[in-house]
Amino acid sequence: MKIVVLVKHVPDAQFDRHLTGQGNTVDRDESILSELDEYALEAALQLSEARGGAKAGNEVIALSMGPAGAVNSVKKSLQIGASSGVHLSDDALAGSDAAATSLALAAAIRSLGPVDLVLTGMASTDGETSLVPAQLAERLGVPQVTFASALELNGTTLTARRDGDGHSDTVEASLPALVSVTDQINEPRYPNFKGILAAKKKKITTLALSDIGIDAGQVGAAGSLTAVETADARPPRTAGTIITDDGDAGIKLVDFLAAQKLL
Amino acid sequence: MAKALVFIDNPGGALKKSSRELLTIARSLGESAVAFNGELHDDVAAAIAAHGATAVYRPSAADLDDYLVAPKAAYLAAAVAAFGADTVLLENSSDGKEIAARLGVKLNAGVITDVVGVDADGTAHKSVLAGAYTTTAKARTAVAVLTVKPNSVDVSQAPASGVLETITVEVPADATASAARITARNERPASGRPELTEARVVVAGGRGVDGDFGPLEELADALGGAVGASRAATDAGWIGHDFQVGQTGKTVSPQLYISAGISGAIQQKAGMQTSKVIVAINKDAESPVFEIADFGIIGDLFKVVPQATEEIKKRKG
Ligand SMILES: Cc1cc2nc3c(=O)[nH]c(=O)nc-3n(C[C@H](O)[C@H](O)[C@H](O)COP(=O)(O)OP(=O)(O)OC[C@H]3O[C@@H](n4cnc5c(N)ncnc54)[C@H](O)[C@@H]3O)c2cc1C
Numbered sequence: 001m002k003i004v005v006l007v008k009h010v011p012d013a014q015f016d017r018h019l020t021g022q023g024n025t026v027d028r029d030e031s032i033l034s035e036l037d038e039y040a041l042e043a044a045l046q047l048s049e050a051r052g053g054a055k056a057g058n059e060v061i062a063l064s065m066g067p068a069g070a071v072n073s074v075k076k077s078l079q080i081g082a083s084s085g086v087h088l089s090d091d092a093l094a095g096s097d098a099a100a101t102s103l104a105l106a107a108a109i110r111s112l113g114p115v116d117l118v119l120t121g122m123a124s125t126d127g128e129t130s131l132v133p134a135q136l137a138e139r140l141g142v143p144q145v146t147f148a149s150a151l152e153l154n155g156t157t158l159t160a161r162r163d164g165d166g167h168s169d170t171v172e173a174s175l176p177a178l179v180s181v182t183d184q185i186n187e188p189r190y191p192n193f194k195g196i197l198a199a200k201k202k203k204i205t206t207l208a209l210s211d212i213g214i215d216a217g218q219v220g221a222a223g224s225l226t227a228v229e230t231a232d233a234r235p236p237r238t239a240g241t242i243i244t245d246d247g248d249a250g251i252k253l254v255d256f257l258a259a260q261k262l263l
Numbered sequence: 264m265a266k267a268l269v270f271i272d273n274p275g276g277a278l279k280k281s282s283r284e285l286l287t288i289a290r291s292l293g294e295s296a297v298a299f300n301g302e303l304h305d306d307v308a309a310a311i312a313a314h315g316a317t318a319v320y321r322p323s324a325a326d327l328d329d330y331l332v333a334p335k336a337a338y339l340a341a342a343v344a345a346f347g348a349d350t351v352l353l354e355n356s357s358d359g360k361e362i363a364a365r366l367g368v369k370l371n372a373g374v375i376t377d378v379v380g381v382d383a384d385g386t387a388h389k390s391v392l393a394g395a396y397t398t399t400a401k402a403r404t405a406v407a408v409l410t411v412k413p414n415s416v417d418v419s420q421a422p423a424s425g426v427l428e429t430i431t432v433e434v435p436a437d438a439t440a441s442a443a444r445i446t447a448r449n450e451r452p453a454s455g456r457p458e459l460t461e462a463r464v465v466v467a468g469g470r471g472v473d474g475d476f477g478p479l480e481e482l483a484d485a486l487g488g489a490v491g492a493s494r495a496a497t498d499a500g501w502i503g504h505d506f507q508v509g510q511t512g513k514t515v516s517p518q519l520y521i522s523a524g525i526s527g528a529i530q531q532k533a534g535m536q537t538s539k540v541i542v543a544i545n546k547d548a549e550s551p552v553f554e555i556a557d558f559g560i561i562g563d564l565f566k567v568v569p570q571a572t573e574e575i576k577k578r579k580g
């Protein structure tokens with residue numbers, strides 16, 4: 001089977017993250033493969049391996065849209081085990097919102113020929129909107145199975161568990177489909193030495209907008225349907241009063257709540 | 264005049280506070296109506312009218328709940344056209360955001376999620392990068408689709424309720440064509456406490472509670488709050504995943520967040536650092552949670568929490 005896994009190159013949340021420039025876009029220095037996409041990659045590798053892996057003709061293609069540095073997230077995916085990579089990169093893509101991103105990603109996926117499954121993370125760790133997977137399903141016209149915390153494939157029938165508020169649902173769809181996975185679904189593997197060596201021989205295709213039939217005006221800040229108008233850094237939270245319990249901290253806590261009118 | 268449509272999905276017998284907030288915002292923008300799915304109880308219809316909506320749109324099909332998201336977006340698109348809405352308001356749940364996402368593609372409309380306020384001109388306020396920035400954003404399209412977080416506005420009713428017109432909207436024939444089917448639904452027992460994302464007080468526990476959420480539940484009940492947890496606590500199976508706060512759990516911004524036995528990892532902070540007041544109880548003075556606490560107690564939660572609960576009960580008589 002042919003699986004496309006979406007991997008986003010995002011600012012490392014361990015560092016301070018910033019909005020910059022006229023469009024208030026995220027500064028992408030210090031970026032890494034979004035940790036939530038590692039679960040999607042792992043799910044793809046498990047599905048492929050259960051069917052005999054690459055030797056049996058299964059393909060796991062890692063696709064990232066982003067500036068030059070995003071190729072590092074594609075490379076990392078190859079080291080972890082994806083069979084090939086695609087980097088969609090074009091200056092005109094800068095500042096794309098979810099609508100523009102999903103438009104470009106849908107066109108890139110279509111350019112890869114028939115695909116059985118598109119796998120994504122539950123949210124990007126920078127945008128945090130969870131809009132892209134649903135929009136991709138809508139644009140590709142395939143069933144959407146989002147927030148899967150367990151996934152099985154029998155023939156061409158997908159069965160997933162989806163945990164909602166106060167209920168857990170079983171969801172079924174047939175391939176081709178789009179699935180987004182949560183961090184409950186598996187334990188992502190790390191790249192090992194063999195994987196790092198093997199990745200050097202794997203192919204990465206770079207696509208520009210002209211390769212996928214999209215005009216510059218349809219994406220980026222120009223093609224986005226929303227615009228961020230102002231961005232104010234929130235003053236960082238500062239530590240308040242810290243006390244050590246001498247046997248009456250519970251009472252002091254209640255005093256504090258009373259003073260704050262929180263009782 | 265602007266026309267705002269609120270999507271209300273299966274409220275059951277009573278309208279949730281978050282829905283009443285959406286209706287309040289809709290009325291502040293102009294003429295308001297509701298796109299409804301599910302059984303419409305009389306009380307709910309009356310509450311919708313009391314908040315100033317003039318019409319309730321209902322789907323021609325009754326099977327929208329048998330599928331994931333897609334047919335609801337198709338129905339909502341038809342309702343937007345029927346009402347002539349220029350703003351659509353949905354709740355900020357995962358379903359709400361995904362229905363908004365697909366509606367945005369169908370209508371070529373800008374979608375803004377995690378909204379905490381809407382100005383009269385449609386400017387939306389939200390915070391991004393785990394609360395590091397507050398931003399304003401605007402849809403550049405004829406229709407704007409906004410998903411609004413709970414506890415964003417004070418609920419108010421219209422000066423007088425009008426007559427509520429009920430209109431059936433034809434759900435497109437192909438709405439379920441390539442949708443995933445929900446084949447089973449397992450309800451989990453409700454806790455009886457307020458909904459985590461709507462609660463004014465959240466008492467959250469982590470690995471430090473060591474399997475026993477009892478003391479935190481008692482404190483939450485004394486404060487009328489909800490119980491939350493870190494991923495370490497949900498992964499350990501001490502409490503359901505529904506209660507996880509953080510990047511891959513719920514985002515909460517209560518008036519008061521009490522964190523007990525939680526170290527304060529970046530993924531945990533992502534879900535709670537816009538809380539108004541943060542209290543942290545942790546044995547380890549070096550825990551990062553103390554960097555963001557308004558009131559921090561270095562101590563054993565099993566001593567501090569029960570003592571606080573007792574004291575609150577005493578003061579409340
Ligand atoms: C992709 C990804 C997503 C994640 N998403 C989330 C998320 O949504 N939410 C989340 O919370 N985490 C999330 N995490 C996990 C996060 O990185 C931390 O591992 C987790 O938050 C740690 O939980 P904790 O603070 O309860 O446990 P620990 O870090 O082990 O901290 C336990 C704390 O309890 C204190 N303690 C112990 N006993 C006592 C006592 N008797 N009294 C007082 N204090 C005591 C200790 O001093 C310690 O500080 C995610 C991680 C990844 C990789």
Ligand SMILES: Nc1ncnc2c1ncn2[C@@H]1O[C@H](COP(=O)(O)O)[C@@H](O)[C@H]1O
Nearest residue numbers: 006065120121123124127129130131132
């Ligand atoms: N630029 C991108 N490149 C590759 N994948 C992406 C990109 N943007 C979003 N995605 C995928 O869509 C998921 C949800 O993203 P979002 O809708 O931004 O929260 C991510 O976890 C990725 O799998």
